Amino acid sequence: MKIAVASGKGGTGKTTVSLALASVAGTDALLMDCDVEEPNCHLFISTEQQREKVYGLMPVIDKALCTSCGKCGKICQFNAIAVLGDNVLLFPELCHGCGGCVRVCPTGALKEVDKEIGEIGGCRKDDLSLIDGHLSIGQAMSPPLIRAVKNHGGKEKYIIVDCPPGTSCPMVTAVRDADFVLLVTEPTPFGLHDLTLAVDTLRELKLPMGVIINRADSGDDKVKAYCKAEGIPVMLEIPHRRDIATAYSRGEIMLQAAPELSLMFRKLLKDVENRVSEVKK
Amino acid sequence: MKIAVSTTGNSLDAELDQRFGRAPRFLIVDTDSGNVDVVDNVQNLNAAQGAGIQSAMTIAGTGAQAVITGHCGPKAFRVLSEAGIKIYNTEAKTVREAITLYSDGKLNAADNADVEGHWL
Numbered sequence: 001m002k003i004a005v006a007s008g009k010g011g012t013g014k015t016t017v018s019l020a021l022a023s024v025a026g027t028d029a030l031l032m033d034c035d036v037e038e039p040n041c042h043l044f045i046s047t048e049q050q051r052e053k054v055y056g057l058m059p060v061i062d063k064a065l066c067t068s069c070g071k072c073g074k075i076c077q078f079n080a081i082a083v084l085g086d087n088v089l090l091f092p093e094l095c096h097g098c099g100g101c102v103r104v105c106p107t108g109a110l111k112e113v114d115k116e117i118g119e120i121g122g123c124r125k126d127d128l129s130l131i132d133g134h135l136s137i138g139q140a141m142s143p144p145l146i147r148a149v150k151n152h153g154g155k156e157k158y159i160i161v162d163c164p165p166g167t168s169c170p171m172v173t174a175v176r177d178a179d180f181v182l183l184v185t186e187p188t189p190f191g192l193h194d195l196t197l198a199v200d201t202l203r204e205l206k207l208p209m210g211v212i213i214n215r216a217d218s219g220d221d222k223v224k225a226y227c228k229a230e231g232i233p234v235m236l237e238i239p240h241r242r243d244i245a246t247a248y249s250r251g252e253i254m255l256q257a258a259p260e261l262s263l264m265f266r267k268l269l270k271d272v273e274n275r276v277s278e279v280k281k
Numbered sequence: 282m283k284i285a286v287s288t289t290g291n292s293l294d295a296e297l298d299q300r301f302g303r304a305p306r307f308l309i310v311d312t313d314s315g316n317v318d319v320v321d322n323v324q325n326l327n328a329a330q331g332a333g334i335q336s337a338m339t340i341a342g343t344g345a346q347a348v349i350t351g352h353c354g355p356k357a358f359r360v361l362s363e364a365g366i367k368i369y370n371t372e373a374k375t376v377r378e379a380i381t382l383y384s385d386g387k388l389n390a391a392d393n394a395d396v397e398g399h400w401l
Binding site for chain 1: 331334338
């Protein structure tokens with residue numbers, strides 16, 4: 001079962017929740033950090049990581065074969081190719097690596113070459129296993145690396161996916177094949193605003209979801225009112241506590257500081273499981 | 282000679298848009314005939330990325346030999362330069378003011394992009 005932990009707004013507690021969920025699931029779980037632009041789960045599992053390089057495909061042009069027909073520039077949806085007279089300009093930093101240009105080129109002037117886009121890391125400490133992605137500096141396109149991280153999932157009972165914030169391509173790539181999405185938010189106007197964007201995105205993707213309110217006793221009640229009105233279950237409320245924040249800043253998993261919350265996370269895992277089996281019925 | 286000027290309006294007295302890639306329109310002013318054409322750039326206004334590149338391609342298609350705008354980023358600059366189009370940066374308020382400055386020789390062609398992409 002794949003559980004994605006997403007948010008909309010950044011800094012609401014996706015990593016905190018992902019780590020806590022993965023640690024209550026123990027050896028049954030694989031934690032996947034798909035926030036490849038700034039992966040941070042590994043900071044909480046402070047042990048040596050095995051890394052391997054990941055390559056994406058980028059077009060290169062053989063000008064001798066190019067007839068300047070312009071087909072590559074027309075098919076590119078990302079404005080990464082400009083055909084000007086008999087000159088073809090490539091902008092690799094805009095390329096999403098879809099390969100469309102190579103397929104429409106009638107003379108074989110374009111071909112794809114490997115370009116390093118980042119690294120995949122893996123580590124294990126006690127019962128916790130992690131796979132994560134680290135996007136190369138200067139690389140702007142994270143979805144190919146996110147897909148590569150997701151391909152590393154095995155037969156674990158639970159795969160917990162720590163997603164990137166926002167609602168654009170990286171987030172969509174990370175949540176896409178989840179059985180259930182947990183949206184972590186905070187009870188503030190900003191938290192609520194971005195939660196509504198994330199909810200709209202997940203509805204578009206037809207994914208079942210529930211909400212976790214972090215720092216629940218701060219802010220106001222508008223997130224709860226919104227969830228009630230929209231029929232979205234609030235599955236967990238995490239209290240706003242200094243000892244939890246202190247533990248996080250020291251690189252400790254929340255449950256180390258607040259072991260009494262373990263029960264809540266075990267129940268959360270069960271609740272998610274029940275909802276997934278309901279959906280499957 | 283044809284000169285493209287980024288603008289939010291439709292006429293010579295319209296405001297000059299400081300943005301190149303995401304300007305809603307370009308006025309193509311023919312300094313010989315005095316003819317003025319309006320070229321829409323709305324598609325680029327909403328482009329997720331590469332708006333400057335597409336704007337530069339649009340300008341190249343109009344046959345303009347110069348662009349007057351507020352600021353021009355590196356990718357647009359590369360395309361315009363490849364197309365042999367000169368870029369002039371100005372703080373002029375209107376299209377007419379920009380054309381006058383150009384005609385009076387008060388604008389210098391830029392050697393480089395003067396801003397990073399997404400500067401706004």
